[in-house]
Amino acid sequence: MTTWSGNISKMKAFAFPDGKVNYQLPIGDELIEMNTLIGKNISVEYKGQINCIHCSRKTNKSFSQGYCFVCMRGLAQCDTCIIKPELCHYSEGTCREPEWGEANCLQDHIVYLSNTGNVKVGITRHISDNVSSRWIDQGATQALAILRVKERLLSGLVETEISKFIGDKTNWRTMLKGKAKSLDLIEIRDEVLNKVDQKISELQQQYGLQALQTIDTDVVEITYPVNKYPEKIKSINLDKDMTFSGELVGIKGQYLLLDQERVINVRKYAGYCVSLHA
Template sequence: MPNEWSGQIAKMHVSVDGDNNAQYQLPVGDSQVNMNALIGHEIAVQYSGEINCIHCNRKTKKSFSQGYCYVCLTRLARCDSCIIKPEKCHYEQGTCREPKWGEENCLQDHFVYLANTGQIKIGITRHVSKGVSSRWIDQGASQAMAIFRVKERLLSGLVEIEIAKHIGDKTNWRTMLKGQPDTLDLVTMQEKVHILIQKPLQAIQDKYGLQAVQALEPKPVEINYPVNHYPVKIKSINLDKEPIFEATLLGIKGQYLLLDEDRVINMRKYSGYSLSLQA
């Protein structure tokens, strides 16, 4: 008998086991579906046509910022432009949309990191647990390493800007999905970064305090993804245009399901969508 789940979905919950193998759970309604266990099996997905905001549960014809309705997009601090560009944090100006949320999420320690997602990139994250950040898994990084710890989100943006003058800050999702990338020397790159941003980093510390930005000891990690086969010529599934599909699940990387016939689908993009999943 096939297994079937239905309901509103959200981005896959990610973690790693003791060998840094990525583990995926897809929230579907009240269930947490173990997606790793479905690799190699046929799956069928049917989108109902209904979308609900992942914050207020309001019905919406269109999802914004990966799961929010338009009202929440314009009101929530987590949907403000400073989340994408943390250097534009305006909490100190007294104009934060949700000051309490900002205190709990932005005025906390953040990490600046290097990652290998097919090419080296710089990024920021709030949490690094047992040496691994869920953000690294979401981005499909095969290697990653935190290089600075800063005392709030604003500072992570200021540091990232300086590093991004020398290293890219974007993930090319097509490159990330096309295979296991070559191993990169993140420790040597960290050493280069320290030299490249020495003067602007000193200026940031002079303004915000010596402990505002702290360099970390190099501790690179490697993350393994459950992939049996990578796509050659990627074909992205759009649920709004293709609400029903059947496929063999060949792997998972980042927030993408890798399917047969070189098809992929970004599950995070459809947070708030109601669908049925059958395996």
């Protein structure tokens, strides 16, 4: 049996050319190849210590999935506009960290459709080898980039308009209960772009024609390393159940799927100090 100990953060994930996802779990200074543990028994023990994923100081409570209270209140990446990009206030001169905003928000963003059990609209900044890690984090089995916009604020305005016709939230319980039924994202894209055509034209007039452009690309298919999906879901809470063990039957999104219908959202416990035995 091997043991790894240290503070964890959200799993790193990438898709191979065939769409299969590979996961690595950061624990301390190590990256654990999680796909190799599927089908094996693992045990996890929470040591009762949390360290901020930004400044490393000890904190009694985790905020915004891994930050201490001070960082949560001061970092631009923890501001409300990260969850609601249409509220970006960089242009008003009130960004918490203007340099961070320039490097992350004043860059091209992609508006996309994905299938996480139901079709949803979302935004992402990074797409590597045609796949965004955000699609993987949300457990999407299909995704389609539909628009490229020049900055985060504009992507939020477009997402808000499209969300009048398509949801913008992932139902994590639906996502974890099995592979989603395949959807015709091309047809859905054409329908929704037709519905928001006037709004897109208005935004182009306001921000410039090059600030918002449609993308013609193929649907991306994504598959996850799951041997068995739960029929009923029992969520593991590390703050209450400081230890758990069992067979790792799969990984999807940022969730570990264990036997006896149990799941745990790794990202929720970023900064927690744990020991993993496998």
